[in-house]
Amino acid sequence: xxxxxxxxxxxxxxxxxxxxxxxxxxxxxxxxxxxxxxxxxxxxxxxxxxxxxxxxxxxxxxxxxxxxxxxxxxxxxxxxxxxxxxxxxxxxxxxxxxxxxxxxxxxxxxxxxxxxxxxxxxxxxxxxxxxxxxxxxxxxxxxxxxxxxxxxxxxxxxxxxxxxxxxxxxxxxxxxxxxxxxxxxxxxxxxxxxxxxxxxxxxxxxxxxxxxxxxxxxxxxxxxxxxxxxxxxxxxxxxxxxxxxxxxxxxxx
Ligand code: NAP
Numbered sequence: 001x002x003x004x005x006x007x008x009x010x011x012x013x014x015x016x017x018x019x020x021x022x023x024x025x026x027x028x029x030x031x032x033x034x035x036x037x038x039x040x041x042x043x044x045x046x047x048x049x050x051x052x053x054x055x056x057x058x059x060x061x062x063x064x065x066x067x068x069x070x071x072x073x074x075x076x077x078x079x080x081x082x083x084x085x086x087x088x089x090x091x092x093x094x095x096x097x098x099x100x101x102x103x104x105x106x107x108x109x110x111x112x113x114x115x116x117x118x119x120x121x122x123x124x125x126x127x128x129x130x131x132x133x134x135x136x137x138x139x140x141x142x143x144x145x146x147x148x149x150x151x152x153x154x155x156x157x158x159x160x161x162x163x164x165x166x167x168x169x170x171x172x173x174x175x176x177x178x179x180x181x182x183x184x185x186x187x188x189x190x191x192x193x194x195x196x197x198x199x200x201x202x203x204x205x206x207x208x209x210x211x212x213x214x215x216x217x218x219x220x221x222x223x224x225x226x227x228x229x230x231x232x233x234x235x236x237x238x239x240x241x242x243x244x245x246x247x248x249x250x251x252x253x
Pocket of ligand 1: 013014015016018019036037038040063090091092093114141142184186187188189190191192
């Protein structure tokens, strides 16, 4: 993974959870990390931690559902570190949770605007730099992209859209050296799982906290996917449950 040192990465949804862990893991590998989320003060504190450990990081306030904010994120990244070669599309929300009949159209649209449009916005804004660098895009997926779960119509639909966007992006740009991955991190002990548990809807909400992995576990796989060692997996939807991927990324069985 030494090859990652000096590269530039944008991590969206880096203010907590999987995004925070991915930013710290990449920062420890010498990647210059741009942490983006709406709550920039949380990103700033994490960026300081990365710098205190000898890494380089900045925080940028960004709502990924707003294309002008994402454009500004791309500009600030270039100005500070140069064009990004790594884009981790991690920002996401689970809500609204509940039956379709009980859902509000604005809340349903907000989910799609963050989870699906947000991924498109980030790819669209930084694609020129990514192509220059023969870079990497990792779209954080979910088992919910492929299996419907009660009460999660917006989340499942938006993640299914992201899975198709992963394939569409790979189809158009793999020939120019871009490596695009969908990566489902399994169930992870984050604020998102706290919200899921509180809802009491569907089997995921019945899982015990100990059943979820720590965010550092998928972060390790994310870092591995950024390396050229994972090139042969590009264009695919991957899951942390795959024993071969786990072994290749250095995780226990
Ligand atoms: P989390 O702890 O709730 O963190 C979500 C992150 O996304 C936060 O940093 C949040 O920051 C950011 N975010 C939300 N809306 C945003 C917006 N409009 N613009 C920019 N950033 C935004 O969730 P997590 O569990 O780490 O989830 C990370 C990713 O993994 C998501 O894509 C999720 O769907 C996926 N995933 C999680 C699990 C799991 O079990 N946890 C399982 C499968 C997939 P701000 O609120 O500060 O903006």
